[in-house]
Amino acid sequence: MLDIMVIVVCLISAGIGWAIASSLLAQSRKKGFFYLIMLIAVILYSLVSLFRYSTTLGLVGLFIHAVFAVLTYLSVNKKRHLYR
Numbered sequence: 001m002l003d004i005m006v007i008v009v010c011l012i013s014a015g016i017g018w019a020i021a022s023s024l025l026a027q028s029r030k031k032g033f034f035y036l037i038m039l040i041a042v043i044l045y046s047l048v049s050l051f052r053y054s055t056t057l058g059l060v061g062l063f064i065h066a067v068f069a070v071l072t073y074l075s076v077n078k079k080r081h082l083y084r
Helices: 001-025 031-052 055-082
Strands: none
Touching: 001 031, 001 055, 031 055
16 A cells, blocks of 8 residues: 555656746746756655665656656757747
């Protein structure tokens, strides 16, 4: 039961974090990159904690963040091409 809650919290936090990164990167590159650096630091800390708890949960968390990172990249690229 705890594993499912950890996955749900990871999904929610990753979604919110990467959505904010997408928005900031589209508005201002400087602010976006600063936020992205902070987000990556928090993600690395949470992944280390997840891998210490369980290798499977760590891999699931890594997969979740990788998917959201790719989706954010695609979203920012699409927004930049629309505003050119």
